[in-house]
Structures are given as C-alpha cells and as structure tokens.
Amino acid sequence: MAKAIILLADGFEEIEAITVIDVLRRCGVGLEIVGLRKGYVRSARGVKIIPDKSIDEIANESIASFDAVILPGGGEGVENLKKSEKVRKLLNDFMSKSKQIAAICAAPTALASFGLLKNKKATVYPGLENELKEAGAEIANSKVIVDGNIITSRGPGTASDFAFEIARKLAGKEKTEEVAKAMLFS
Amino acid sequence: MAKAIILLADGFEEIEAITVIDVLRRCGVGLEIVGLRKGYVRSARGVKIIPDKSIDEIANESIASFDAVILPGGGEGVENLKKSEKVRKLLNDFMSKSKQIAAICAAPTALASFGLLKNKKATVYPGLENELKEAGAEIANSKVIVDGNIITSRGPGTASDFAFEIARKLAGKEKTEEVAKAMLFS
Numbered sequence A, B: 001m002a003k004a005i006i007l008l009a010d011g012f013e014e015i016e017a018i019t020v021i022d023v024l025r026r027c028g029v030g031l032e033i034v035g036l037r038k039g040y041v042r043s044a045r046g047v048k049i050i051p052d053k054s055i056d057e058i059a060n061e062s063i064a065s066f067d068a069v070i071l072p073g074g075g076e077g078v079e080n081l082k083k084s085e086k087v088r089k090l091l092n093d094f095m096s097k098s099k100q101i102a103a104i105c106a107a108p109t110a111l112a113s114f115g116l117l118k119n120k121k122a123t124v125y126p127g128l129e130n131e132l133k134e135a136g137a138e139i140a141n142s143k144v145i146v147d148g149n150i151i152t153s154r155g156p157g158t159a160s161d162f163a164f165e166i167a168r169k170l171a172g173k174e175k176t177e178e179v180a181k182a183m184l185f186s
Helices: A014-026 A055-059 A073-083 A085-096 A108-113 A129-134 A154-169 A173-181 B012-024 B055-060 B075-082 B085-096 B108-113 B129-134 B156-171 B173-182
Strands: A003-008 A030-037 A048-050 A068-071 A100-104 A146-147 A150-153 B005-008 B030-035 B049-051 B068-071 B098-106 B146-147 B151-152
Touching: A003 A014, A003 A085, A014 A030, A014 A154, A014 A173, A014 B012, A030 A055, A048 B156, A055 A085, A055 A146, A055 B173, A068 A085, A068 A108, A068 A154, A073 A108, A073 A150, A085 A100, A085 A108, A100 A108, A100 A154, A146 A154, A150 A154, A150 B098, A154 A173, B005 B012, B012 B030, B012 B156, B012 B173, B030 B049, B030 B055, B055 B075, B055 B085, B068 B085, B068 B156, B085 B098, B085 B108, B098 B108, B108 B129, B108 B151, B151 B156, B156 B173
Parallel strands: A003 A030, A003 A068, A068 A100, A100 A150, B005 B030, B005 B068, B068 B098, B098 B151
Antiparallel strands: A048 B049, A146 A150, B146 B151
16 A cells, blocks of 8 residues: 655645545545644644644654655645755655655645756646746646656646546556546546 | 535545635635534544534524535535434524525435425435435436525535535625636636
8 A cells, every 4th residue: 555645734725635635545545644733733724634643753754654745735834834844854855765746736836945846847836937947847837747756736726636646656547547436526 | 794604524525525615715705614523523534623613502603694504425424414403403494594505425315314305406426316306306417506595516526616606605706706716726
C-alpha cells in the first residue's frame, strides 16, 4: 500500500485538502493528515479539522516509508507552509529521494520558494505565475501538470483532477477509475 | 445575509459537506456546521471535524432565523441522520415553513423516510431510487433537481453543482457566479 502525507496549515483551502484525502483513502492509499501545529487546524473558511499527526511527530519519523507529500492551497495556508523550516526540510528530503510532490492553487509558490521548481513545468492559481517564473519554472496552463516527480494544479475547481492524478501514481489506473466512477466523477 | 445549517453525523461524505461549506461561506451565507453529537464528528474516510454547534444547541434556538438546512451523504452518516428524532423534527419544522431543504447522495433517502418527498421530483445516488419511489417521489436523473423548496443531488462528483445551486437560492446568481469563477469552477 502506498503511503502519503497531506500538510495542513491554518488557512488551508478545504475543498483542495478534503478532495485529495477522500479520493486517496478510497483508493487504498495510507494517507496521514499532518498539521503544522498541535491541536486542530483551521481552514480558510473556518472549518476546524483535527489532524492525525503533527509535523513534529512526522519530522521524528523516517520518511523512507512515505511515497508522496501533498500541499493544498489557500493564500494564508500557503504563507504558513512557506514560513516553516520543518516543511522546507521535509520537502527537500522528499525531493532528494525523487518521491512524489504535489501542490495545488497557491501551493506551487511554496515549492518555488523552496527552490524545487527550477527547470520544471508547472501550473498555479491564475495571477501567481510570476512567482514560479522567477524561481526558474516554465508555466504550463492545464488543469494538472506532471513533470517528473512534481504534480501541480490550479484551484478548487481542478481539485478532483489533481486528486485523481495523484491517485493514478499511487494506486494505479484501474483502482482510480473504479473510485472515480463510484464517486460519479466519470 | 442568508443563514443555513449543515448537519454532520458520524460517517458523512466529506467532499459533499466541505464543498457546500466552502462555497456558501465564500458567497457570504452564514453557515453553521452542526454536529449530531458533542465533540468532533468523523467523516466516512476518518476526517475529524469539530462542528460549530451541536444539534441540541440548535434545537433550543428558534429556527426562524435560518433559511436552509443541508444534508450531506455517506451511507453510515445518512443512517445516523435517519435514526435521529431531533433531525426529523428539525426537517419537519423547515418543511412546514417552506424553507430550503437540500440533500445529496444517500441523503435524499433520509428526506424520504421523514415523509418529505411525497409527489416531489428528486434525484439520489444511483441504486437508491426505490427508497424514494416507495415514499412517493418521482425520480429525475439530472445532477441537481429543484422541486419547490427541495434540492437534491447525486454524489461527490455533483457536489459543486449542488453547492452552487444552493448558493444561487441563498446569495443570488451574481455573487454565485463571481465565486464559481474565483474557484475555477466556471
């Protein structure tokens, strides 16, 4: 069974986070919801979610067992991800081991700020393209862009495309199509 | 400002709930997340959410200030809604005052079991149509069906259509279109 982490900071975009969680868990991926602080995290629209673990607990674990890390968007949430040295270190560890890294909406700007998008094709929420270009990324305008181990997407309206792309990488096409059908997405 | 309630019981479908919450709050609707028990509620895929209020607190308030009640799906969640006398009473109160009642996925079967779908056009998650027919509903197969004050829809893949239809009723077309565009749904 593939294993993955989704990182939730205060101000995360809730459709983007929950769509990935729902789809990946239906596909049998062992997904840990990881909060940037202890206790509950608050979404952009004030939904309080209790994570499975805090980033301190994950930072003390070996990341060897994980296959992917996912960053939802939300302006404030992404600013909180960018400011975290623990997130930077975790993402650099995932990058150095060529594990899957997925970011949607404003979150590709966090990957850019950590230096992970140099010479990579990527997409982002409209209006934020310059932050990616200045970090050496090549902008591509599709709902989801895959370049090597980096998956990027654009916003709440593309969250299901993003989630199913991650699911295909972690659980295979057949299982993903079965789940998409049961969820009435196809 | 319109006001609404979304009812969360253990086992609720998380994309259906969160999509409605996110869209309605972006549209300026005063949405209360109401849990069927105290403490956190657990979604179908194990996400722990802390509601704003419990149903006991809402039951003691006047419902006069609310314009709509929304029921997300999820098999186990809907069974828990059906079993609750407080939910039955709340929905009957909303019905008797012709307030908006919206249900998605398996949740239209809860409306059926409370006797609210007699001679109403409605839709439901595929395979559950007979429960609606036996309660006197007429099945219609679109992503979203509106009949009077009752809005029904089919599953996670139609959650955004469902949310935007509720938003149009509560916040108007113009605001809803502005929000759908910002969320990259249109």
